[in-house]
Amino acid sequence: MTDKPRWFQTTAIDYPNSRPHIGTAFEKLGADVQARYRRMEGFDVYFLMGNDENTLKVADRAKELGQEPQAYCDDMARQFQHVWRALDISFDTFVQTSHERHKQCCRKFVQKVHDNGYIYKGSYEGWYCPGCEEFKSDKAHAEHAGQCPAHKRPLVRRSEPCWYFELSAFQDRLLKHLKETPEFVQPESRRNEMIGFIEAEGLQDLNISRHGEQWGIKLPFDPEFTIYVWFDALLTYVTGIGYGDDEATFRKHWPADVHFIGKDITRFHTHIWPAMLWAAGEEAPKKVFSHGFVNNNGEKMGKTLGNVVDPLEIIAKSSTDAYRYYFMRECPFPSDGDYSGQRFEEVYNSELANNLGNMLSRGLTLVTKNYESKLDGTANETPESVVPNLNLAEFVATVRGHVEACRYNLALQAIVQDFLTPTNQYLETNAPWKLVKTDKDAAKRVLFNAVQSLRIASILLKPFIPKSAEAIYTSFNFPKPWAEVEYADAAELKAQPDDLRVTAELVEGKVKPLFPRIG
RNA sequence: CGCGGCGUGGAGCAGCCCGGUCAGCUCGCCAGGCUCAUAACCUGGAGGUCGUAGGUUCAAAUCCUACCGCCGCAACCA
Numbered sequence: 327m328t329d330k331p332r333w334f335q336t337t338a339i340d341y342p343n344s345r346p347h348i349g350t351a352f353e354k355l356g357a358d359v360q361a362r363y364r365r366m367e368g369f370d371v372y373f374l375m376g377n378d379e380n381t382l383k384v385a386d387r388a389k390e391l392g393q394e395p396q397a398y399c400d401d402m403a404r405q406f407q408h409v410w411r412a413l414d415i416s417f418d419t420f421v422q423t424s425h426e427r428h429k430q431c432c433r434k435f436v437q438k439v440h441d442n443g444y445i446y447k448g449s450y451e452g453w454y455c456p457g458c459e460e461f462k463s464d465k466a467h468a469e470h471a472g473q474c475p476a477h478k479r480p481l482v483r484r485s486e487p488c489w490y491f492e493l494s495a496f497q498d499r500l501l502k503h504l505k506e507t508p509e510f511v512q513p514e515s516r517r518n519e520m521i522g523f524i525e526a527e528g529l530q531d532l533n534i535s536r537h538g539e540q541w542g543i544k545l546p547f548d549p550e551f552t553i554y555v556w557f558d559a560l561l562t563y564v565t566g567i568g569y570g571d572d573e574a575t576f577r578k579h580w581p582a583d584v585h586f587i588g589k590d591i592t593r594f595h596t597h598i599w600p601a602m603l604w605a606a607g608e609e610a611p612k613k614v615f616s617h618g619f620v621n622n623n624g625e626k627m628g629k630t631l632g633n634v635v636d637p638l639e640i641i642a643k644s645s646t647d648a649y650r651y652y653f654m655r656e657c658p659f660p661s662d663g664d665y666s667g668q669r670f671e672e673v674y675n676s677e678l679a680n681n682l683g684n685m686l687s688r689g690l691t692l693v694t695k696n697y698e699s700k701l702d703g704t705a706n707e708t709p710e711s712v713v714p715n716l717n718l719a720e721f722v723a724t725v726r727g728h729v730e731a732c733r734y735n736l737a738l739q740a741i742v743q744d745f746l747t748p749t750n751q752y753l754e755t756n757a758p759w760k761l762v763k764t765d766k767d768a769a770k771r772v773l774f775n776a777v778q779s780l781r782i783a784s785i786l787l788k789p790f791i792p793k794s795a796e797a798i799y800t801s802f803n804f805p806k807p808w809a810e811v812e813y814a815d816a817a818e819l820k821a822q823p824d825d826l827r828v829t830a831e832l833v834e835g836k837v838k839p840l841f842p843r844i845g
Numbered sequence: 846c847g848c849g850g851c852g853u854g855g856a857g858c859a860g861c862c863c864g865g866u867c868a869g870c871u872c873g874c875c876a877g878g879c880u881c882a883u884a885a886c887c888u889g890g891a892g893g894u895c896g897u898a899g900g901u902u903c904a905a906a907u908c909c910u911a912c913c914g915c916c917g918c919a920a921c922c923a
Contacts, residue, residue, distance in 0.1 A: 759881040
């Protein structure tokens with residue numbers, strides 16, 4: 327077990343101000359496909375998710391609902407995890423930043439950075455609204471003629487003590503790292519953006535303290551202050567694997583292989599986060615993958631626009647795998663995508679129902695009706711390829727490359743267009759339903775070959791639609807246990823020791839559609 | 846001159862980095878075939894001056910320049 331390569335990945339942790347929507351779910355899904363793929367490929371995967379609870383908004387929201395902040399957070403954490411489980415997100419741990427363990431580890435980290443000399447006391451000066459009891463940005467001051475937009479009262483210039491993280495000290499090292507480590511920020515366009523930002527504006531020291539808050543984590547060296555929520559949120563990635571209280575586990579997993587995040591928080595993860603780690607004497611993560619956003623019918627989605635879509639609604643009308651397939655197939659993970667109910671139906675019906683699902687029905691029915699579910703004499707026979715001009719090993723390598731680069735839409739496109747559709751053509755050309763009347767052995771051979779396509783497709787689709795892929799694979803007596811299949815198994819056509827037979831359960835002799843058409 | 850993305854047949858997209866084999870894919874539409882299958886599948890067809898104008902080149906959707914149009918971010922709605 328110890329010789330397995332390890333794979334530690336995270337998603338961004340969410341503010342639990344409101345329930346998850348299809349945008350937040352998009353990230354978890356993309357991350358989950360990667361985690362499932364890595365597990366198949368023999369990695370010792372650890373997949374961390376969590377909620378970011380030490381923000382004032384959370385405390386405010388709890389107060390609105392008349393709840394204790396902690397009770398509110400715990401309840402939201404339950405709800406989030408409920409949605410993630412409904413989507414078959416295979417996370418290994420779920421961190422809540424309001425929990426004591428995180429707080430303790432967090433304090434140790436901050437103390438370490440302080441001990442290393444990268445945190446200093448200074449003062450923050452800005453425009454302050456006595457009504458809001460908070461600082462407003464210079465921009466807000468300029469745009470509202472020096473008044474608070476909420477209270478319509480003049481903002482006052484105010485200065486107060488605070489603690490700074492010396493981000494500027496890492497500017498040169500960071501720029502060098504960004505330039506010399508192309509894989510550190512993906513996709514490429516984001517990396518260029520991050521390099522450009524430093525070159526144009528440089529890095530300013532960061533105020534990491536907040537004064538006079540009750541909710542949040544206190545600075546260990548100055549309990550008057552709480553830690554700025556971003557500083558504490560990023561630490562989830564290390565406190566969740568034992569930083570500060572379980573050295574062995576931490577050393578096993580860190581540095582992270584990849585952080586999956588939204589494009590809007592790329593700077594936090596590629597400027598501030600590596601600097602924080604270096605300041606504490608730790609390594610930077612190996613990769614930060616910045617994914618795109620999901621629109622709703624071409625429009626930006628947001629709470630204030632009132633057009634957020636709940637993943638559970640979509641699942642209720644279709645299925646978990648249909649949901650997973652749509653977003654991974656239709657929305658390019660590195661860039662933006664779009665959700666619409668109509669498009670969802672189109673993709674589902676044409677690719678899952680008519681193509682993949684229907685192919686399974688055809689295969690099962692033909693074998694069941696004509697050969698009583700068993701293809702005698704096929705044991706130890708090597709199947710032939712049903713797709714002309716396709717080098718199977720190369721094809722699988724291509725799909726693998728797409729999955730590893732998180733180009734999930736292209737991986738699925740290749741599976742459908744270059745593999746499933748040609749398999750349908752093969753069936754049409756060889757018409758085993760006709761052939762069986764004149765040459766039963768020849769027809770058997772055709773079916774034996776065609777069924778292999780289902781085996782291969784199910785393996786390649788396992789990270790994307792785990793339940794359905796399993797249902798396809800286990801419809802036949804393929805020798806290798808489902809839990810052990812890997813992509814390499816899809817790359818070759820092999821003989822099996824027993825005659826091929828149907829093991830799927832039939833209802834009154836009929837095949838139950840895997841993906842019933844919708845709409 | 847803030848930053849970034851995009852503009853390809855009716856709709857949605859791929860291709861552009863590494864110019865030619867590119868005008869491709871899905872949906873929709875029309876005609877035909879088949880009937881094993883979830884009214885599914887297969888074949889053929891109509892439909893595009895690849896935003897506009899220049900330039901480089903033997904050759905440009907693909908490289909360069911300018912312009913037009915749309916959209917994000919810049920304001921803690923992932």
